[in-house]
Amino acid sequence: MPRHQAARFLGIPDAWHQNHPLELPTRKQVFHRLTPWLDHAFEDLARHIACLPYPTDYRARRQTFARWTLRPEEWDMIRESLPRTTRRPEEQLRTCASAFIWTLVTGSEWRLAPTLRAAGPNREMAITTRSPQYWIMAQFRSPTLHFYTVLRESLTRYAGQLAAAAAGRWPSSSRQASGVTRLS
Known part of the structure; x- marks a missing residue:
């Protein structure tokens, strides 16, 4: 999902992100710079959220x-x-x-x-x-x-x-x- 659609989905006003033409780095660029444990941390977090008995919407x-x-x-x-x-x-x-x-x-x-x-x-x-x-x-x-x-x-x-x-x-x-x- 593109950044502007994600922001709209989350209820973030367009003015908060439209005036910032900064392009977000690709996933590969981000993970290349960060330590390898970050990928596992996101997976652990996703598993934890999936196991919650009553996730909050x-x-x-x-x-x-x-x-x-x-x-x-x-x-x-x-x-x-x-x-x-x-x-x-x-x-x-x-x-x-x-x-x-x-x-x-x-x-x-x-x-x-x-x-x-x-x-x-x-x-x-x-x-x-x-x-x-x-x-x-x-x-x-x-x-x-x-x-x-x-x-x-x-x-x-x-x-x-x-x-x-x-x-x-x-x-x-x-x-x-x-x-x-x-x-x-």
Whole structure:
């Protein structure tokens, strides 16, 4: 499958790869430069995935949640259990909380979350390391402030509930594995 088709299949925006005319090396070129164990490592990984009792179909999850965002009333319920200290605007926090939950449930890149893409087709390209969304998402991934530690725990619980509730809409192989992706 060509690179652009693979990217589309995975839900990666065209803008992320079309502006990079870099040709990918052929398999022979890659394996020529790498140690021989890499080929075996891929085979071992493929065997491991094939033996999983309930493999997760993350593409089905992305399709199920293609338009999902955290509704204001759901955010209010989550927010009630949090410390009242934060200087972040509430809407930015809710938007990023929605993206974080979506990432946990779908296993996808947070910049592809519907809540962040809703502002425009190139919205995900506009998020830089200086963007407030980037800083908030960094706190969700590795909290350094108590507020974000508590919020991350709440969002992770919510994501697990959301995944479990939606499990019946996924192919049978994904139903048993209705948990969420762990982000370290």
